[in-house]
Amino acid sequence: MRNTKSKLFFSLLYPSFFVATLWFILLFENLEHINLSCYGLYPRTMKGLLGIFTSPLLHADYNHLWANSIPLLILGAIIFYFYRTIAFELFLWIYLMTGFWVWVVGREAFHIGASGIVYGFITFLFFSGVFRKDSKLLALSMLVVFLYGGTLWGILPLRSSMSWESHLMGSIAGLITAYHYRKEGPPQRTYDFEDEEDGENLNIEAIDQVDLETEPSSEKEKNSIISYDFVPKEKKSI
Numbered sequence: 001m002r003n004t005k006s007k008l009f010f011s012l013l014y015p016s017f018f019v020a021t022l023w024f025i026l027l028f029e030n031l032e033h034i035n036l037s038c039y040g041l042y043p044r045t046m047k048g049l050l051g052i053f054t055s056p057l058l059h060a061d062y063n064h065l066w067a068n069s070i071p072l073l074i075l076g077a078i079i080f081y082f083y084r085t086i087a088f089e090l091f092l093w094i095y096l097m098t099g100f101w102v103w104v105v106g107r108e109a110f111h112i113g114a115s116g117i118v119y120g121f122i123t124f125l126f127f128s129g130v131f132r133k134d135s136k137l138l139a140l141s142m143l144v145v146f147l148y149g150g151t152l153w154g155i156l157p158l159r160s161s162m163s164w165e166s167h168l169m170g171s172i173a174g175l176i177t178a179y180h181y182r183k184e185g186p187p188q189r190t191y192d193f194e195d196e197e198d199g200e201n202l203n204i205e206a207i208d209q210v211d212l213e214t215e216p217s218s219e220k221e222k223n224s225i226i227s228y229d230f231v232p233k234e235k236k237s238i
Helices: 002-032 047-057 062-082 087-105 115-132 135-155 164-180
Strands: 190-194 201-205
Touching: 002 047, 002 062, 047 087, 062 087, 062 115, 062 135, 087 115, 087 164, 115 135, 115 164, 135 164
Parallel strands: none
Antiparallel strands: 190 201
């Protein structure tokens, strides 16, 4: 029980620290009456390269940040709990791959917000369960679909003010990392069954004893699209 509580605490600690950093930055902007969106990601420019590192830290307003904070906390805690040994690597790869690809293919405007990371977490958790064929992780995948299945629309160019490129690139980054780390993560459980006749212990992998059948959820969660602001470039020099 003590180890479980400790594991849960550290699983919440790191995502909470990241989200707290995002809130600190936005509060600083508002208190100092400044706008840091000019440090966002501007595709295919040398100055815009900095945005690969800074754009997920910037948000347009409190509503924008709040929309990203909850899924970052929930999904981040799940990843750090179940994938503790590779959680930091996952975060780093999704963070950097998303930003770089948006810099390559994104529209010419300042892209800001952390929802590209959110989309990466969603697709990683879903496809990790599929690739590993683990009953526990498959159940977790279904939970993620139930909670955030509605975000699928965010990867389509439906709103010009939304950086759908960031959502799409984040989703692709999550898929790639899920495949790359398909052999890593939480170990599959094993069970010992004692033979009543000769007293021998048979170590049988649970994954081999269960015919995993998953059915798609019959309910479609109508979640609001996680905002990732698309800020037009100002003509004046900054």
